[in-house]
Amino acid sequence: MAGLDEIKAQILRLEPKEGRKWVARAEVRTLPTILLNGEELVAFTLGTYQGTSGILVATNHRVIFVDKSSWTPFPYASLSSIMYKSSIEFQDGNLMGSVLMDVSNNKIILNKVPSTGAQFVRTVQQKLENYKPDTRFQTEKKTDSAAKSNKAVYLVVSSIVVLSLLFYWVFQDGMTQTTSSVPSLGITATDFSKRWNQVGKEAQSQYGISNINVVENDKNKSFTHYFTDQMKMMGILTKDGKLQKVMMMGNDEETVPRLVEQTISTVHPQLGDKQKLELVEQLGLLETDGQAKEDRQIIHTGVRYSVTHSEKIGIIFEAAAIGK
The missing domain is CATH 2.30.29.30 (Pleckstrin-homology domain (PH domain)/Phosphotyrosine-binding domain (PTB))
Known part of the structure; x- marks a missing residue:
């Protein structure tokens, strides 16, 4: 055991x-x-x-x-x-x-x-x-019989802990979640679109962002932008408007590597062309055999890049802040 x-x-x-x-x-x-x-x-x-x-x-x-x-x-x-x-x-x-x-x-x-x-x-x-x-x-x-036998004790202890935490939060002005606890990419949606278009201009990319409309609901702030009928970008923002995650979704496999490289260039502008290409390769997006369908994940200086393959959606690429 x-x-x-x-x-x-x-x-x-x-x-x-x-x-x-x-x-x-x-x-x-x-x-x-x-x-x-x-x-x-x-x-x-x-x-x-x-x-x-x-x-x-x-x-x-x-x-x-x-x-x-x-x-x-x-x-x-x-x-x-x-x-x-x-x-x-x-x-x-x-x-x-x-x-x-x-x-x-x-x-x-x-x-x-x-x-x-x-x-x-x-x-x-x-x-x-x-x-x-x-x-x-x-x-x-x-x-788990042991867990069941201790359930009453667990509930009592949990209640005490929860009440103590609530007491602390009330008197420490912590009744709402602080935005600093949520990792972000450090830029707003507007900053992201400006960087994206600048990177695209330098790379002579046809995929620009003319306008970003941030929508807010009970759960989060987000925006959606369509590059083609088959490929779209979604961004998730923190409560203070900082970008927490960017996603690409669609089934246009030829377009995905270019959009992913442009995303990496926008999120990590300090990287050289060789480093960016290596990240795209490690995500399996340049493979021509069966390995191209593997789900992969890379963590680079506080950002998690991942690729997931879905039968209904196609390729789902994420660039998410995970903090230090």
């Missing part, structure tokens, strides 16, 4: 950058009581199951949904199919989707899964191809 330190090490090996945030999660601290001998993490993401938020982890034997008080396993021996369905839904500036599983002829749906869920599903599918059943993982649904 892996201890907490070993589990944290596995997470950091899988995701050296994003894993730093994961190892501090309360759900991760319960994993030593869940994983069996010889069971190792191979992927992880976020999601909600039956209305409860938590983490979704994949091991070499099963998929497990873990929240703060219980957990539900989905053994590979009972899992006949799994897929990721993306949607144009945003939460905290992130493109969300769903993980759909067929477990013993039961349809399991996990919602509000970020775009990293596509790679999560791909990893599980690879494990299923050559999986050899283990009798220890035949139970289809199980609840």
Whole structure:
């Protein structure tokens, strides 16, 4: 049975950058009581199951949904199919989707899964191809008895903590989220369009932005710009109007590399042509074989560049601020 330190090490090996945030999660601290001998993490993401938020982890034997008080396993021996369905839904500036599983002829749906869920599903599918059943993982649904027995204590402690935090926020003028806690690219939508057009002029690009109309709703501020009927750009802004994320979506595969390079030049104007081309290559956008359909992610000086492939949308490219 892996201890907490070993589990944290596995997470950091899988995701050296994003894993730093994961190892501090309360759900991760319960994993030593869940994983069996010889069971190792191979992927992880976020999601909600039956209305409860938590983490979704994949091991070499099963998929497990873990929240703060219980957990539900989905053994590979009972899992006949799994897929990721993306949607144009945003939460905290992130493109969300769903993980759909067929477990013993039961349809399991996990919602509000970020775009990293596509790679999560791909990893599980690879494990299923050559999986050899283990009798220890035949139970289809199980609840952590230890977590259940401690649920009352957990709720009391949680209530005290929550009340204490509320008291602190009220008297520290922290009743609303501060914009400084949200990472940004450091420029407004107007600044971005000016930089974009300047970069395009220097590169003799035909893809300019004539006007940006920022729309505000209950969840976020955003703008949308169509370059062609098949390719559009979307921007997500922080509450103070700074650009947090830029996305390109569409199925025009010939146009995507040029738009991605122009985006990188706009976000990272200090990079040389060689460095920008290397980033585009690392994202797999210049590949001519099957590798071009792989989902990829690169982190460069506080910006996460990622490419996700969707059957309905086409290519989804993101340039998102993740802070230091």
